[in-house]
Amino acid sequence: MHRPLLSLVVMIGGLISIMIAAAGCNRSDSAPPQSTDRPRVVATVEMIADVARSIAGDDLDVTTLIGAGMDPHLFKPTADTLATLRSADLVLYNGHHLEGQLGSALESLSQSKRVVPLAEGIESARLLADGDAIDPHIWMDVALWRDVAKLITDELVRLDPQHAEQYRSRSADYIKQLDELHAYATQAIASIPTEKRLLVTSHDAFNYLGRAYNLEVLAVQGISTESEAALSHVNDLVRTLVDRKVPSVFIESSVSPKGIRALIDGASSRGVTISIGGELFSDATGPLNSYEGSYIGMIDHNITLITRALGGVAPERGLHGKLSHVQH
Numbered sequence: 001m002h003r004p005l006l007s008l009v010v011m012i013g014g015l016i017s018i019m020i021a022a023a024g025c026n027r028s029d030s031a032p033p034q035s036t037d038r039p040r041v042v043a044t045v046e047m048i049a050d051v052a053r054s055i056a057g058d059d060l061d062v063t064t065l066i067g068a069g070m071d072p073h074l075f076k077p078t079a080d081t082l083a084t085l086r087s088a089d090l091v092l093y094n095g096h097h098l099e100g101q102l103g104s105a106l107e108s109l110s111q112s113k114r115v116v117p118l119a120e121g122i123e124s125a126r127l128l129a130d131g132d133a134i135d136p137h138i139w140m141d142v143a144l145w146r147d148v149a150k151l152i153t154d155e156l157v158r159l160d161p162q163h164a165e166q167y168r169s170r171s172a173d174y175i176k177q178l179d180e181l182h183a184y185a186t187q188a189i190a191s192i193p194t195e196k197r198l199l200v201t202s203h204d205a206f207n208y209l210g211r212a213y214n215l216e217v218l219a220v221q222g223i224s225t226e227s228e229a230a231l232s233h234v235n236d237l238v239r240t241l242v243d244r245k246v247p248s249v250f251i252e253s254s255v256s257p258k259g260i261r262a263l264i265d266g267a268s269s270r271g272v273t274i275s276i277g278g279e280l281f282s283d284a285t286g287p288l289n290s291y292e293g294s295y296i297g298m299i300d301h302n303i304t305l306i307t308r309a310l311g312g313v314a315p316e317r318g319l320h321g322k323l324s325h326v327q328h
């Protein structure tokens, strides 16, 4: 073990502790409940809320519970959060423990109103598991999220049958856009040269993307400063990166970049330069009111960035020419 690498790994552990403590501060971007004539849908994460909004149009009031850029794994409910949930006519969440600390609140709420774990509506044969735990990050496979969009449509129709026709019509339009996005992702990732088809990120959120678009995926997350096995995991990753001449690794907007920096430093100590390919949106969309703040924009950003950084071919500004940052 190289000493600089060891100290970096120790630093990562410290930072993770700080992040967990910071999450305990209970910052919530959720707006206080407001009265409205329209039925109110509350979604935990923006990936769900954005789809619901695209289908609901102006017929429903759709609110996101977990604010922009926040990590749903670490999100802790506040009094405001609970009030927002109580104000809902319908609650949509991902489930499979993505919203770990909201679990009991959602369960008790389900006694009195419709509370729907969307990912749990996908048949288990199509889901990935990590040991006993189901991997919750299904939005990374557009074809799976397309089925979630259909589940959302059914829920909105059930909530407000008067506007069923509008919801079905908007849903059909939206699903066409998802089909186009899925085709783009398939084509773009397929253009990456075979020997570079390896995606290395901070945490293990990209397994569905890897399966859907044929890309090997590895992540740093899970390392612990106390664990010798975790240190060997970092060493293994560095060895893999060096042996396979991987040009770039990726940070995530909602996760500390320190783990990825440890990999870059580890490779550097072996005389190999690896760059940061850019920042991916894993468990949160990009900034609100931007293209990347939508589900489609978030995935377009990820696919375009990964493709270009790993030597594939994709338009600089993405599928729709709307990406705000010039990529690689």
Ligand SMILES: [Zn+2]
Pocket (backbone or CB within 6 Å): 073, 137, 203, 204, 205, 282, 283
């Ligand atoms: Zn995650």
